[in-house]
Amino acid sequence: MTDFAPDELLTIAAARELTDGTTTFVGIGPPGAAANLAQRTHAPNLVLVYESGAIGAKPDRLPLSIGDGILGETADAVVTVPEMFNYWVQPGRIDVGFLGAAQIDRYGNINTTVIGDYASPKVRLPGAGGAPEIAANCGEVIVILRQSKRAFVERVEFVTSVGHGDGSPGYRERLGLRGRGPVKIITDLGKLEVDPETREFVMTALHEGVTREQAIEATGWELRFADDVATLPLPTAEELETLRSLKA
Amino acid sequence: MSAKITTLRDAVAELVHDGDTIALEGFTHLIPVAAGHEIIRQGRRDLTLVRMTPDIVYDQLIGAGCARKLVFSWGGNPGVGSLHRLRDAVENGWPHPLEIEEHSHAGMANRYAASAAGLPFAVMRGYTGTDLVKHTPTIARITCPFTGEELTAVPNLGLDVAIIHAQRADRKGNVQMWGLTGVQKEAVLGARRSLVTVEEIVDELEPMPNQVVLPSWVVTAVAEVPGGARPSYAQGYYDRDNDAYRAWDPISRDREAFTAWLKSEVLA
Numbered sequence: 001m002t003d004f005a006p007d008e009l010l011t012i013a014a015a016r017e018l019t020d021g022t023t024t025f026v027g028i029g030p031p032g033a034a035a036n037l038a039q040r041t042h043a044p045n046l047v048l049v050y051e052s053g054a055i056g057a058k059p060d061r062l063p064l065s066i067g068d069g070i071l072g073e074t075a076d077a078v079v080t081v082p083e084m085f086n087y088w089v090q091p092g093r094i095d096v097g098f099l100g101a102a103q104i105d106r107y108g109n110i111n112t113t114v115i116g117d118y119a120s121p122k123v124r125l126p127g128a129g130g131a132p133e134i135a136a137n138c139g140e141v142i143v144i145l146r147q148s149k150r151a152f153v154e155r156v157e158f159v160t161s162v163g164h165g166d167g168s169p170g171y172r173e174r175l176g177l178r179g180r181g182p183v184k185i186i187t188d189l190g191k192l193e194v195d196p197e198t199r200e201f202v203m204t205a206l207h208e209g210v211t212r213e214q215a216i217e218a219t220g221w222e223l224r225f226a227d228d229v230a231t232l233p234l235p236t237a238e239e240l241e242t243l244r245s246l247k248a
Numbered sequence: 249m250s251a252k253i254t255t256l257r258d259a260v261a262e263l264v265h266d267g268d269t270i271a272l273e274g275f276t277h278l279i280p281v282a283a284g285h286e287i288i289r290q291g292r293r294d295l296t297l298v299r300m301t302p303d304i305v306y307d308q309l310i311g312a313g314c315a316r317k318l319v320f321s322w323g324g325n326p327g328v329g330s331l332h333r334l335r336d337a338v339e340n341g342w343p344h345p346l347e348i349e350e351h352s353h354a355g356m357a358n359r360y361a362a363s364a365a366g367l368p369f370a371v372m373r374g375y376t377g378t379d380l381v382k383h384t385p386t387i388a389r390i391t392c393p394f395t396g397e398e399l400t401a402v403p404n405l406g407l408d409v410a411i412i413h414a415q416r417a418d419r420k421g422n423v424q425m426w427g428l429t430g431v432q433k434e435a436v437l438g439a440r441r442s443l444v445t446v447e448e449i450v451d452e453l454e455p456m457p458n459q460v461v462l463p464s465w466v467v468t469a470v471a472e473v474p475g476g477a478r479p480s481y482a483q484g485y486y487d488r489d490n491d492a493y494r495a496w497d498p499i500s501r502d503r504e505a506f507t508a509w510l511k512s513e514v515l516a
Contacts, residue, residue, distance in 0.1 A: 028327055051353060052275050052428045064490045065326035067276020069483050072428045078458045081275055081300070081431045082361045085354035090373055113350070118383050124335045126324030129301075133354040133374045162377035175377040176398060 097138030108163025251421025275430030363438025427483035
């Protein structure tokens with residue numbers, strides 16, 4: 001068995017969640033790597049949409065930023081940023097929003113703004129970027145994030161992008177949010193999915209070799225498990241090789 | 249009136265004043281970094297800096313003490329991490345306190361669109377349920393007069409000056425850019441004054457795929473500044489210097505290292 005890093009494990013697991021032929025709004029870091037990997041493996045017709053204005057980008061290497069030249073040069077269409085958000089994201093044309101986070105809570109609300117008080121923060125994070133409207137308007141959202149008590153918190157300190165709010169029934173509908181919101185969180189320990197009854201994220205799968213105790217230990221809320229917890233197969237040599245060649 | 253072909257130094261001296269609200273735009277591509285350095289050299293103060301992604305150019309302006317306020321939507325070093333001069337200003341008030349006004353990309357894009365259209369605000373679906381609404385006074389609810397639907401309004405940016413970098417201009421000052429063009433057209437059309445730095449001034453603008461042309465009469469000044477977007481990139485001219493973005497991290501983390509960098513790379 002080949003060795004792999006935690007980020008490679010979660011990137012490969014996230015790539016497997018993307019269905020061929022869907023449109024995906026892609027951020028930088030693990031979400032970008034996962035979407036590019038999916039396009040190179042099981043989902044050649046995956047449409048990659050970048051907030052910089054590239055629609056249908058087919059980069060042959062992993063861009064460092066969401067505005068790298070390779071995106072515009074390989075895209076089906078290049079649009080301005082106002083057009084991207086107003087004509088493409090806002091009406092719900094994108095199937096899947098792929099997001100990272102600094103903090104996420106049990107109802108899938110996302111914080112990428114501040115840790116601590118807003119006016120005098122302990123840590124000032126980069127902020128919203130495209131995420132709030134991606135989370136509101138894409139068909140559904142998949143979040144990719146390493147699992148730790150620091151990141152997986154009971155309630156986020158700042159709601160940058162809305163998940164399922166306080167978990168009450170119809171929370172998103174009452175706000176007029178039209179997408180389904182976060183449905184999956186892919187981590188280096190496994191996969192969490194939203195419970196349709198409680199809107200809470202529960203662990204539905206663990207990577208091979210990961211224990212329930214590890215997942216509980218890395219979660220800041222009282223983690224629940226699905227009745228049948230699946231085991232996610234380890235990355236294949238082909239997936240690892242493809243991912244690494246994208247980064248080269 | 250057509251654009252004046254001038255130098256970067258003269259254009260900044262004439263167009264950018266202390267206390268102005270100013271946007272240097274370019275979404276990863278075509279960031280007017282050289283113009284930012286000229287503003288630092290000329291010692292502008294109390295600027296309200298507007299930019300979707302402050303990037304390292306605003307990290308430098310903030311660290312150099314040019315800014316009073318930042319209006320933005322994503323303040324990181326793309327693909328690398330934090331903007332440490334921005335964080336030091338927000339978290340510790342160094343070199344002096346920085347007021348922030350924070351939006352999402354969609355909100356900023358709409359504010360630029362409203363500015364270009366000469367409207368007091370733009371309307372959108374966004375921000376609902378987020379905590380941004382509690383901290384950013386320039387986000388408001390509005391009811392659609394036709395359907396009664398609750399939507400969000402964001403205001404015109406009130407830009408005094410917009411500065412962008414483009415690939416080419418002709419000798420009359422008509423500006424041509426292509427590739428990812430972000431919100432640059434909106435920034436120029438939305439500002440009272442504008443400066444475009446270009447890679448080169450040519451006799452004839454040869455058409456390019458996906459080009460945006462700004463006619464000379466909507467631009468105030470054009471200055472030829474080859475490499476003016478480095479370490480960002482200019483499609484057709486040079487690539488993004490990703491190593492420079494990575495190298496910015498240790499420089500910007502440390503006040504002394506930053507001050508030394510400023511002296512040797514900008515002020516010297």
